[in-house]
Amino acid sequence: MKVKKFVAPTLKEATEMMKRELGEDAIVLGTRRIRQPGIFGFFKPDLIEVIGAIEEEKVKSKNESGADNAVELLRKMTNEIEAKRKNLFSDDGQKVEFEKYNYTEIKSELEEVKQALNELTEHLKYKGSAQxxxxxxxxxxxxxxxxxxxxxxxxxxxxxxxxxxxxxxxxxxxxxxxxxxxxxxxLRFSKPVKPVRRKTFVLAFIGPTGVGKTTTVAKLAAIYKLFENARVALISADTYRIAAIEQLQTFANIANIPMDVAYTPEDMSRLVRKHQDKDIILIDTVGRNQRQSEHISELGKFIKSADPDEVHLVLSATSSYKNMLDVYNRFKSLLPNRLIFSKVDEAVSLGYILNVAYKTKLPLSYITTGQNVPDDIAVAEPKVIANLIYKEVLI
Ligand SMILES: Nc1nc2c(ncn2[C@@H]2O[C@H](COP(=O)(O)OP(=O)(O)OP(=O)(O)O)[C@@H](O)[C@H]2O)c(=O)[nH]1
Ligand SMILES: [Mg+2]
CATH class of the missing domain: 1.10.8 (Helicase, Ruva Protein; domain 3)
Incomplete structure (x- = not known):
């Protein structure tokens, strides 16, 4: 490995010097700020030192040749197998000395081929990481x-x-x-609203069917009421006129929290006005197939009438990345300004959270981790989410 230091007024210039001298494949091993020497140095701007490195031989053998080696190995093995296959047959195609052939040998050779192929795929898949x-x-x-x-x-x-x-x-x-x-x-993160007596916060929860909107609304309502001593009201926006509100109604009765149903956008604005004496109004929406755009625009009218401070888009952490992006694209006309990832407890891996949050640039508000109301919810804090994604632990 060839290692060299480059000093310049800015990091960009020092990195460019390094690339000019060591080539595009050079990597930065470290950077350091250098104070100019002498008393007068205090008045001069600092310089930046970049330690650059290039793995001359290794770069070749890892980058191009990780693949080349695997290809070469595969070629050699294919030739050997072909030669052995030929041994099984005479020139006129008749089978000879069949029993002489060793099947264990074929098996182990096939294993080696498989391994070489795996290596090749890994190499091609993560080409950039070799550096x-x-x-x-x-x-x-x-x-x-x-x-x-x-x-x-x-x-x-x-x-x-x-x-x-x-x-x-x-x-x-x-x-x-x-x-x-x-x-x-x-990533971006949003802090939960703090109830203040002089303002009513309106929070709406949107998202596809079954992701956990109602459960999340119930968890937050219980937390605000029990732990923050807030005056809470629930509104369910039923764009469908179906009995999907029962679940929230049952919870509201048990928790002794007032709940209303808005069947039209006009109902919605009237009910939000009705609850102006509350600290927090939580609006649950009935999940609709996001692929039917007329349902989304219908729901949009309810949200607009509520004029919420926050619109939380709830995405299930168990769904595929493609699906999450599709949901986001279809719901984005409702102007969500927060993301909640639900069912984190059931997800196999959590990298999608990072991908989606990074792509949408929306701040994360909460993650939910189970069915228990109100326990299974956590505020999305930077270190909590980062540890969850990288180490799969909830700290
Ligand atoms: N494992 C797990 N299950 C959850 C979580 N949140 C909700 N659920 C479960 O998911 C199911 C659907 O939850 P709901 O809250 O009814 O979902 P929804 O988004 O309101 O559904 P619709 O109103 O039909 O659109 C229920 O069985 C919940 O108990 C979670 O964080 N983890
Ligand atoms: Mg629901």
């Missing part, structure tokens, strides 16, 4: 395994690379905590 020092590469693969989009995973790892020095990059624990820092920095 990272080993601890960072492990972190990158961990992100990708959690279903974080490759491009985003690369962005996170490159940020860590710029932040830590060459020595620090070998420290697995330090790299892990820096990855978690970077994740928490690239």
């Amino acid at each position: 990272y020092p080993s601890v960072l590469k492990k972190a990158f693969l961990n992100l990708v395994e959690k279903e974080v989009e490759e491009e985003l995973a690369n962005k996170i790892i490159r940020t860590v690379l710029m932040k830590l020095s060459g020595e620090e990059l070998r420290d697995e624990k330090l790299v892990e905590s820096e990855v978690i820092n970077v994740i928490s920095e690239i």
Whole structure:
């Protein structure tokens, strides 16, 4: 590995110097701010030192040739298998000495082919990661395994690379905590509203069927009433005129919280006005098929009439990334300004949360972690979410 230092007034210039001299594949091992020497140095701007490195031989053998080696190995094995197959048959195609052939041998050769193919796929899949020092590469693969989009995973790892020095990059624990820092920095978070007596906050919850809107509304209503001593009202926007409101009504009766049903957008604005003496109004909406745009625009009229302070789009953490983006695209006309990820307890991996939150640029408000009201909900705090995504632990 060739390592060299580059000093320039800005990080950009120093990095450009490094790329000019060491080439595009060079990586930054570390950066340092240098104070100008002498008394007068205090009055001069600091310089930036970049430690750049290029793995001359290794770059070749890892980048191009990780693939080349695997291809070469596959070619060799195919030839060997072909030669052995030929041995089984005479020139006129008749089968000869069949029993001589060793099946265990074929099996182990096939195993090797399989392994070589796996290596090849891994290599082609994560081509960019070959350039990272080993601890960072492990972190990158961990992100990708959690279903974080490759491009985003690369962005996170490159940020860590710029932040830590060459020595620090070998420290697995330090790299892990820096990855978690970077994740928490690239996401946005919103704080829960605090009830203040002079204003009524209106919060609406939208999203596809069955994601947990009603359960989340019940959890928040209970928390605000019990722990914050707030005056809470519930409104269910029933755009369908079906009995889907029963569930919330039952909860409202038990918790002794007033609940109304808005069957029209006019009902909605009237009911919001009716509850102006409350601290918080939580609006539950009946889930509709987001693929039917007329349902979404109908719901939009209810939301507009409520004129909410916050519109939380509830996405189930168990659904696919593609589905989450589809839901977002169809609901975005209702101007959601918060994201809730529900059913985190049932999700296999949580990288999608990062992908969707990063792509939509919406702040996260809550995650929900089970069916229990009001326990299974947590405020989305930067470190909580980052740890959850990267280490799959709820701290
Ligand atoms: N495991 C798990 N289940 C949840 C969570 N939140 C809600 N559920 C369950 O998901 C199911 C649907 O929840 P609802 O709150 O009725 O969902 P909804 O979005 O109101 O559904 P619709 O009103 O039909 O659109 C219920 O069985 C809930 O108990 C969660 O965080 N984790
Ligand atoms: Mg519901």
